[in-house]
Amino acid sequence: MSQIQIWTLVFIVGSFAVYLYIAWRSRVKETAGFYVAGQGIPTIANGAAVAADWMSAASFISMAGLIAFLGSDGTIYLMGWTGGYVLLALLIAPYLRKWGKFTVPEFVGDRYSETVRTIAAVAAIIISFTYVVGQMRGGGIVFSRFLKLDVTQGVILAAVIIGLYAVLGGMKGITWTQVAQYTVLIVAYLIPAFAVAQQMTGFPVPQVSFGQILAELDAISVEMGLNQYTEAFAARPQIDVFLVTMALMIGTAGLPHVIVRFYTTKTVRGARYSAFWALFFIALLYTTAPAVGAFTKLNLLQDVNGVSANALPSWIENWAATGLVTVSDGATTINTVSNSPTSGADLIVNNDILVLASPEIAGLPAPIVGLVAAGGMAAAMSTAAGLLLVISSSFSHDLYFRRVKRDSTDQQRLLAGRIAMGLAVLVAIYAGINPPAFVAQVVAFAFGLAASTFFPAIVLGIFWKRCNATGAAAGMVTGLIFTASYMIYTLPVFGTAANPHIFNISPEGIGTIGAIVNFVVTIVVSKMTAPPPDEIVEMVESIRYPAARREVTAGTAADAA
């Protein structure tokens, strides 16, 4: 075993032991614990859990690499995956917490009708499932590179471990495990980033110091056949950058596995501060990622530029085994680099390895490489667990016990939730072994679907009392069909032919249009049909105020802060 393998094994086994210990300590015996952790999670811990839940294998493993090759246009992921929290905090989280039940489909079910609940449950399952595939794949890549398992075995191993603690602890176990996972992943992300920043610029804070290398990076990128790094809209047209960013933001605010996390706080006020802490914790990684992307890309290009093909640095050979780095057959010296297998460049680098390989590329010591591996696993596992919980709760709580078997004990429901979780793990394993596209892209589709189904239904449900069940159902179905059709039309991954983009709109950006379609259909259909019953209007009214009103006298606001 190499040094790197030993250290990887130490960190991965050590962190897994911690997760399993936490899961065992917080195992649950009733459905409230299983689905919403008994609504007893403190605010900062909940924020960290949301952040871990949120930052997936795509954020940790793929994002810096994507940004490195997208250059300036990498902002679609940076802003898209953070800006949604502003929408979530202002438009959704406090109100859904006030209403306070178990699942997102349950809210739309209460607000609209059982039919809408069923649509929402199916949509939640499709979305979460799309998303979980990427996590399985990400976990598999870590195992295959660092522990020399093949990707298939890696996926199975990752899935079994996630399945174990998700089935055991439900939301409570998942939340506390995620707090630990956040710690592991952020440390694993920041340490190499600070080390690389120090090494390359002499100033350790990557957010500040990567400005210094941008001019140099622009120059070498152009020399090696890539776009100038800081040039806007080099990779995507402006309209598409706008639409993709918007789709990712509103998709974020509509993702069931994110929204449900705000059900677990103790109070409405706690939900607001949870959103703040969540974005704060997320921002630590998201402001570092573009720096990691820029530093690693510069390092990589300088390492290989003009080097002969048999004198390349050792990390290339290490990673070639995973198939994620390829030196072209005919290449004798490396003059061009690309992330696209069809570009014909001398060296093809997959986006996914940039973060995982960055310590090696920068020549950092083996323990740091091992730590990064554990961080990648933590990111993949924490997100997968949250998603599996949504799949399981939608299936058992919203579909099976609502539609099929209405009378059942809490014990039966808990068992059904666990069985659904187990089945979801099995399907995720299969899809993780045969993934449709790059990890981050797979995830991007889930956002389009969430943006075009949940976000409009939830926001209108809170802010527009006149919105009714027929309108919401029509809007969700139209939004979902519209968005999914365009994705199938433009992407070859579903076994269909890939057609050119209409008006330069990529499949990742179509969710924005889908959401607008949903809004319009919902409003028009609601207006044309009868207003919702009084008790629904009263329910909407009640979720707008955090608590029952107490007597207020002048000057009582002193304890506000």
Place this chain on the structure above:
Amino acid sequence: MTEVTPDKETRGGEPPPAAPPPASPPDNSWRKEYWSRNLRLMVILLAIWFVVSFGFGILLVEPLNNIVIAGFPLGFWFAQQGSIYVFVILIFVYAKMMDRLDNQFGVDEQETEGAGK
């Protein structure tokens, strides 16, 4: 009458309801006031959200890139760094302002859980 005056973000032209009439059950006019202040705060914060991200980071990125600070073209900086900092601040301001609003209207939750700052 030492009500806490809202910060400039709420742009509250009118004075806060220093002493809303003690709740005679049917009188729910405070609800309208509370809700409209909540909406106003929301709209202002969302306007900032849009201008910083979609405005500076996408629509105006090219002209802003002509300004370079510490190696960063400004538009590029907003797109990859600045907007994210602003998002974090916006949520914090929202949570703080809503604490104040809830308190003024007496709808704050009695159970406090040390929500941090």
